[in-house]
Every structure is written in C-alpha cells, then in structure tokens.
Amino acid sequence: MRTVRDAVFDILRQHELTTIFANPGSTEVPLLAGLPDDLRFVLALHEGSVVGMATGWAIGREAPALALLHSVAGLGNAVSAIATARENRVPLVIVVGQQDRRHLALEPFLAGRLAGLAGDYPVRTDQPVRPQDVPGAVARAVHEATTSRGPALVLVPMDDWQAPFDGETVAAPARLLRPAAVADADLVPLVELLAGARSPAIVSGAGVGPGWFALVALAERLGCPVYQESFGGRAGFPQDHPQYGGVLPGGRSGLRERLRPHDVVLAVGAPVFRQYSYEPGALVEPGTTIALVTDDPAVAHRSPADLAYLAAPEAVCARLADLLPPPGRGGVWARVSGHEPYSGGPLRPTDVLRELAARLPHDVALIEEAPSARPDLHAMVPARTSFGFISAANGGLGFGVPAAVGLRMAQPGRPVVAVVGDGSALYGVQALWSAAHYRVGALFVVLANGRYAVMDGLADKHGGGKGPWPPFDEVDMGALARSLGCPAQRIETYAGLTGALDEVLPTLAARETPLLLDVVVTVDP
Known part of the structure; x- marks a missing residue:
C-alpha cells in the first residue's frame, strides 16, 4: 500500500x-x-x-x-x-x-x-x-x-x-515556471528619470541576488557610484569595483549627507532605506528623487519611493543597461581607507580583519556575525563575489556559525569563513558538533572580547550610565568547540594570528575538518 x-x-x-x-x-x-x-x-x-x-x-x-x-x-x-x-x-x-x-x-x-x-x-x-x-x-x-x-x-x-495514499491527487503543480521578463514600455518612466539625472546613484542590496552582472552593467552605463544598503544580509555589488561607494550610514542625518550630491537615487534589491536608531528628519534632502526596483512585495509596498517597480531586479537592470544612453558623466569615488597597522600590544579586531583580508581567496564565502566589528569588516574586507558578505538581515544572533556549516555543506569546494563575536557564537555553538561530525571544513574566526561590546557602546552613546550586564570573559570558546568535537586554537599574539592564517587559508577549499580560531581581542580602539 x-x-x-x-x-x-x-x-x-x-x-x-x-x-x-x-x-x-x-x-x-x-x-x-x-x-x-x-x-x-x-x-x-x-x-x-x-x-x-x-x-x-x-x-x-x-x-x-x-x-x-x-x-x-x-x-x-x-x-x-x-x-x-x-x-x-x-x-x-x-x-x-x-x-x-x-x-x-x-x-x-x-x-x-x-x-x-x-x-x-x-x-x-x-x-x-x-x-x-x-x-x-x-x-x-x-x-x-x-x-x-x-x-x-x-x-x-x-x-x-x-495513512493510505493510493489514488489520491497532489494539490500542487509538479513544475512551476516564473518568467521574469520586463516589457520595455513599462520601463520608460525609469529610463527617462535616470537619463535626465544630473548625478544619479544606486543603492544595492541583498535582493540583487547572486547575479551581479546586470547591475554592474547598469552602474557602468550610468557612470555613477553604487552604495551598499545598511544592515543588509548580503552584498549586492562587487566591493572592489572602482564605482563602489561604501555602506550607507544607518542613521538619517548620515544618510542625508551621503546622498546629498545625488538628484536621483535608485534602490535595487534594497528597501528605502533601512535604519537602526531613530533620528528625526527626512531620509533624503528635498529635491532628491527615489526610485525602487524589488521583487519583494512588502518592500515595494512600504518604501517611501517616488517610483517603484515590483519586478525581478536582474531583468530590470539588464534592460536598463541597454535602453539608457551612454553616460555624460564620470568620476572616481572615495573609498574607505583601512586602519593603522598593528603596532604591538593586544590584538584589535582591525588587526585580525586586516590580516584576514590580505589572505582570503577571491571566491571565499564570508559569513559575518560580529556586530561591534561589522563597520570595520565592511571597510577592510571587500566582498568580491555575492558570497563575499553574508549576514543576518534582522540582527538576531545565532546565524553565523550554523549558516557557515550549511553553506559549506552545499558548496564543499568553496572556502567558507565565519567571522563572529564570542557573544554571537554562543547562540549557535551547537552547530560546531555538526561541522565536526559531517566533516565540514569551514573556518570560524571568533573575535573574543568576553563581553557584548556593541551593547556597551550603545549604553555609552545613550548617556544614561553604564549598562548593568557583566562581562563573560570566563567563557573559553576553544574549550567549548573542542568539547563538541571541533578542533580549536587560542590566538593571543600577532605572530600566532598570522601563523594560523598562513597555515589554514591556502588549503581551506580542500579542508575536511572545521577549525575554530579563538582570537582574544581588546575592546579598546
């Protein structure tokens, strides 16, 4: 039966x-x-x-x-x-x-x-x-x-x-196709808007998906900067491209200042515009027109845009790149510089990120869940493929470690690195057992400062006094990893860091066992 x-x-x-x-x-x-x-x-x-x-x-x-x-x-x-x-x-x-x-x-x-x-x-x-x-x-x-x-x-x-199922009907199609073509006639308002812009800009987001080619072609056709959405779950544009303009600020005043030079801003695969702490005022300066292309109905319905398209971003960008006239503009956009090199003393998160960036293979999948170090990671570790930056878009902890395990299982030949804080790692540490048991060769770089550094910073910014939460510097991430069957090394010196990275990263794509680097970092700048 x-x-x-x-x-x-x-x-x-x-x-x-x-x-x-x-x-x-x-x-x-x-x-x-x-x-x-x-x-x-x-x-x-x-x-x-x-x-x-x-x-x-x-x-x-x-x-x-x-x-x-x-x-x-x-x-x-x-x-x-x-x-x-x-x-x-x-x-x-x-x-x-x-x-x-x-x-x-x-x-x-x-x-x-x-x-x-x-x-x-x-x-x-x-x-x-x-x-x-x-x-x-x-x-x-x-x-x-x-x-x-x-x-x-x-x-x-x-x-x-x-229960028996003989002779029953499955109430769903066996195959469902989703054509994504966009009619040229429907794009006329957006073509006219972009063609007439004095200084356009693009904001790219996770909704662009893994196919960056169409967006790159559009950006080069327009000759304009491309900014990454703030707090996005995935990079939407190659961050080593000369037109990449950095990550947008997460507050309205900074957002207005960054977008002030632009009379037209096109958000592609990103909401308009994701923020963090509330600040009063408009999102953009008066006179700036916002257009949106997204395939997410909720984003399309809630975004305060002047013109919005509910359509596949890749299809829209590909057609726009063909329909728009050649640019009459050009320029080079400022890139965010790195931080001062290591000069002795305790390791800083920036020291770890700089040495990591210098050694990462081009096709690395980098999963981030280190909130206090995220701005530095954006500045120092450019995403060169759509897998080059992946994070939790809603800010909840517990994503980084298990997501890295699952991604490496799906792509066993791709080098996978998770950069996580020790506070974040504790929310998903159980996944290290799965990594070890199923021989998942991902690298977990834990920035261990023994505290919720981002919360300490928010308390200082709030001005209401010190937060009541204690540090947890007794936690030994390496010991936890080893107890779950995952090899681990404790890193406390610059030489130890560079030596470990030099040993692991060249063979990461072929690695069959996970490794956790428990890197002790200072909370000081």
Missing part, C-alpha cells in the same frame, strides 16, 4: 529536497525510522542550528532547503532562526511534527498550538485537513517558499505518515 510518507518522499525527490536538517523528537519518528538510502539526514543539536544550517544550505544552493522540527519545543526554539530566514529572503520548507491526529482534541502530551507560534514570519503555514492532503501541502510549501523567498511551514500529525 502506498502511504502519505511514500508520496511525500517522492515530492522531496522531485524538488531535490533530499537533505533533511533536523533535531527530531518522538512525533517525527514515524517519518524518519527506516529512512530511504537516497535521503540524507543531517543532525543538529539545537533547532536554531537546524534552521540556521538549512538557511546556509539554501543560500549555497540557491534553492529551497528542508528542515524538520519537533512540535512546540522545536518550532519555539527555531522561531528566531525562522525570522532571520524570512528577513534574508531564504526559501525553506519546514515540516513540524504534531501529536497523533486521533486524539488531538484531548490535548495529549506534546500536542502543540503550532499555527501561530512563529507569528507572521512564515510565508505560509499549512495544517492539512486530511492526512491525504499532506503531500500537496509539502509541494505547495516548496512553491510558496520559492516564490515568496521565505520559510513555509507544514504541520503534520505523526499518524498521517502511515
């Missing part, structure tokens, strides 16, 4: 979702026991790491990834990672186990009120009415996650997997 489980496995094979990231519980046993050999199971030791690793896998493969969570406890533990996936616009199919359908009305042990637990962060949450609706719900989740670029949840009672 063909079962619901059999039908779902066929759908997973059809959509190449044959790797399952999970930390399973009892409600998932009927699905997983006796798993077919062509389906790969990847264990993580915490549900945040499950979804974080699946997120990295999806980024690396540029396709949906599959995660399996256990009822309330699993979904609850994973909500922050689900929120990160939504903000980073990463397609995930998440199957959540539920208690046996036959006595759910009695609210048995491990039964969960799952539908709203992740809030509005899933792009879809489906509770199939019948067991026979589960395969169609999983197939639809694949389509919803891909179209909306976010996590789609399917809640499945544990007894559904063995």
